Amino acid sequence: MNAPAQMRRPKETGVPDNKKYLHPTLAKNYGNWRYHDRPRPGVLHHVAHGGDEVWSVRAGTQRQMDVYTIRKLCDIADQFAEGRVRFTIRSNIEFIVADEKKVAPLIAALEEAGFPVGGTGNSVTMIAHTQGWLHCDIPGTDASGVVKALMDELYDEFKREEMPNRVHLSTSCCEINCGGQADLAIIVQHTKPPVINHELVANVCERPTVVARCPVAAIRPAMVNGKPSLEIDESKCMCCGACYPPCPPMQINDPEYSKLAIWVGGKNSNARGKPTFMKMVASGLPNNAPRWPEVAEVVKRILMVYKEDGRPWERMADWIDRIGWPRFFEKTGLPFTKYLIDDWTGSRANLNASTHIRF
Amino acid sequence: MSRLIAGKVRGYCRRIKARSGRGVHSSRLKEDMMAKKMHDTPNLDELEKGPWPSFVSGLKDLAKEKDYMVDLLGQLEASYKTRKGYWKGGTVGVFGYGGGVIPRFTELKDENGQPVFKDAAEFHTLRVMPPPGMHYDTGTLRQFCDLWEKHGSGLIAFHGQSGDIMFQGATTENVQKAFDEINEMGFDLGGAGPAVRTSMSCVGAARCEQSCYDEARAHRTVINTFLDDIHRPSLPYKFKFKFSGCPNDCMNSIQRSDMSVIGTWRDNIRTDDTLGKKWFVKHGMNELVNDVVARCPTKALQIKEIKNVRKDAHISAVALDDAQALEIDNKDCVRCMHCVNVMTGALAPGKDKGVTILIGGKSHLKIGGLLGTVIIPFMKLESDEDFEKLTDFAQRTIDFFAENALEHERTGEMIERIGLATFLEAMEIDVDPAMVNSPRMNPYVRTDGWDDEVAKIKAKKQAA
Structure with missing residues (x-):
């Protein structure tokens, strides 16, 4: 490593204070908010106990952003939002305004610049994802590309709030599952030993x-x-x-035998039921870059059945709890194979030890 | 507006500098002019189509000025063709730290062992810790852009799955230069490897009515206590903290963190009759019954005539109209947030706020996914002493983990191996039925210490 001759010691400053980055109205009403509503998809309206109001306009980004895109977003923030932005955990960007009149022109500016406004409430929001071929050392597939391809397909659902409840998606390029738990997740599933x-x-x-x-x-x-x-x-x-990360000569990735699996019903929140892990419902889908049409087909099929059949406020997990797994497979047309029966440690807790069966 | 102009002026200055640099240094010449010819990228080109913002278009924009990115696109296109990854790790860091940089060297070599895409042979990432709630001003973001355009690829991800700002793509030589500038701005590297990792907190008190503590303060107070464990990886494996302001757990902390700090409250749900009536006018009885009452997981909600609402101290009620109210039995409520989410403002978290702490959440490897377990059912988090107690608890947990976990074992796996009771005893935490779904369902336990345990519990009760 060609380190500079004069070694600079790092300043171990840690996590920076966020106060100076807050929109002035947020800073003023810190810890003192009363309620919120959503006047339209992509916009949150928060009201403080003292009467102050802010509108947050949420837009989708590609997460992996070039400096030109970031500067474009900065220009919009400078023009409308007091030069402040924040990002959500799912890589959406939020612009906050204290004047309702700015909302419509802000939305127009974002859409004009190519950033879809949405991702709030009961929409399908941006997909939490990983690095993939772009940067990971062990990826079975790409991340940003899969997400781009899927979000093109789910674009309208991002911009609308028409699902029963919010829909969180994630993708992961290996079984470590860095993408995390989600209502619906796409995860690499290898089918041959290294x-x-x-x-x-x-x-x-x-x-x-x-x-x-x-x-x-x-x-x-x-x-x-x-x-x-x-x-x-x-x-x-x-x-x-x-074994592959600690020992790269044990190559697990294979262009043909590394498949994609679909998982559903992960719930992060404690709302209604306790948090849940997601369950595998489909596998064997081909790693078909650059647009993964077979994956998109299954994802959309599950989401559309849920959209049609779910009741208000039912997350994917709540909906399946109500209709039961047999009907889930029946309605989605997905085959229930023996590989979906859990045989890992503690798996008997996942078997039906009752006569509770829906006919 | 002045910022906008300043940005343009800076951009203009950069272009001038670029031009004046040409005659001075021949190797700069190529970099500062248009970059070399693009490789054919038929697969990636497909990802420029469609309405969602395209990262490929972004990469191509960067490639117009950087050979580095021309070759990055070349390698990525190769991955799309062969469906294989071509990066390997290595050892790259900054002076004084042992982690925070993710080294990447190309493995895509020709028959002579030379990189096929030589200009992108090194593509390291700097993980940088974000401010709590991921708020920024544009001055900061523009400064990030300028320094990363200079020292790196120009590609920045907001944010990685652990919450880091990921400055993606720098040569080994430039990692230190980029870090020095980022660090001078007041930002610091995050964790990688067997270390305390970068943390995340929700928008919380800054903009959310459900916030039950100062998430940003907790986030900074805890994480900045463990900077040594972030910057110099020496734990058995990774250790993650996450901070969510309420049980909606927007940071997914129960599933994804070793120590999950979640806001909650002990007293009654607060009510606002004005907003309750407003909600009822808009939504009506069917939605109230189907979406609120029926969805309460512990049946703590009932619709009552106002005159029949119970007067007990643990009852709260919100008016729906002049005759009817929604009654909440707060003793039965598990603080799931559902009714509070649906009737925001009409119902709100109580005033006696604090946090619940869970330990041991993690993803699949090695023994399967684990959710966190309640270790501290409730603690206040308001005074300086409260925050000290939190960091002290975190410190003791990490000390125990460092001394007792096996290599590559997370806290959840460690607790699975040694048993929760052993962990609690070591941490000097009293057992509490709030920590379990149910008491044990098998007799396989040696209970000859039973009387002693009962005596200890009695003595504690009497002392209290």
Whole structure:
């Protein structure tokens, strides 16, 4: 590394204070808000106890932004929103105005510049995602590209509030699932054990670490062609790819055999039921770049059935709780295969130990 | 407006500098003019179509001026063709820190072992911690843009899944230069590897009526206590904090953090009759019954004639009209937020606010996904002492984790392995039925200490 001759010591300043970045009306009413409503999709209207009001206009971004795009957003913030913006956890950007008259021109400016206004309330909001081929060292697929392709398909649902409740989506490029829990998630699902380059293992991998990393104890040390390496008990391996990050010569990604799975019913909030993890409902979808049409088809199918059938305020998990899994598979037309029956630790809790069956 | 003009002036100055640089340094020449010819990117071109903002168009805009980005597009297009990733990690950092930079070197080599896309052979990311709630002013964002255009690719992600501002794409040589400028602005690197990680907090008190504590203060107070553990990774594995202002948990903290700090309240739901009546006029009885009363998970809501509303201290009620009210039995309420979400303002979190703390949330690897577990059912978070108590608790948790977790084991897995009771005992926290869904369902436990435990609980009660 060509470090500068004069080494500068870092200033360990940590997380910066956000006070100077707050819109003035937010700073003034900090901790003193009374209620909010949504005058139209993409706009939140908050009222403070003292009577102050703000309108937050939310717009979708590509998350991975070039400096020109960021400067364009800054120009809009300077013109309308006191030079302040904030980002949501799902990479939407919010502009806050204290004057209702600014809302319509602000929306027009955003749309004119190519940023869709929406993502509030019971809409399909922007997809939480990861790095993929652009930057990750272990990706089975891309992230930004999958998201771009899907959000093109879900564009109208982002701009409308027509779903039963909010819909959070995520994508993940490997089974580590950095995209996180969501109402609907798209996650890589490998279907073949890693292919080992025995020439490299000894030099690249700390073998005991790799052995310890395997959730099913399928990896063991071995001498291959006279070199210390690792071998896999393929009858045990469930192809999770956990060994690949600590040992890149154990290539898990495959253009054909790394498939995509769809998961539904993750709920982050404590509202109504407790938070839930999502469940796998489809797999075996091809990693079909650049637009992943087979994935988009299944995603849209599930979302449209939910849109049609869900009652107000039912998140995906609440809706499935009401209609039951048999009807979920019936309505979506997705095949319920043996692979969807959980057999991991604690799995018996996921089996139906009752006569509760909907006919 | 003045900022806008200043931005334009800065842009103009940059162009002038670029021009004047040409004769001075021949290697700058190419960089400052139009970049080299683009590679064919038929796959990526498909992602410029459609209405959603396109990151590919953004990459191409950057590539007009940077060979670096021309080659990045080349490698990304190769991934789209072969469906393989071509980055490997390595060791790149900044002076004084052991983490916060994600090194990436290309693995896409020709037959001679040379990078196929040599100008993008190094594409490192700097993880930078955002301010709480991810608020910015445009001056800061423009400064980010200027420094990253100079030292990096010009590509910035707002934000990564842990909450970092990700400055994506710098050469090994430029990482330090970029960091120095970012650091001088008052921003600092986030976590990577077996370290305390960058944290996130919701918009919270800044703009949300459901906020139950000062999320930004908690976020900064806790995280800035652990900067050494962020910048110098030496824990068994990652440790994540997240801060949500209410049980809606907009930061997804129960699923995604080792220590989840969530706002809640102990007293009654507050009510506002004016807003209650306004809501009822707009939505009516059907919505009240179907969307509010029927969806209460603990049946704590009832519709009553106002004259029949109970007068007990734990009852709150909001008027719907002059005759009827919605009655809440706050002893039964689990603070799920549903009715408060639907009837915002008419119903609101109580005044005796604080936080619930859960520990052990994580994703799949290695033993499967785990949700956090309640460790502190309630604590106040208002005074300086309260915040000290929070950081002290965090410190003790991390100390225990550092000493007892196995390599690559998260807190949730550690607790799974040693048992919650063992963890609580070590942390000197009293057991509480709020920590479990139900008591044990099997007899496989040795209970010869039962009488001692009962005596201890009695003694504590008497002392209190």
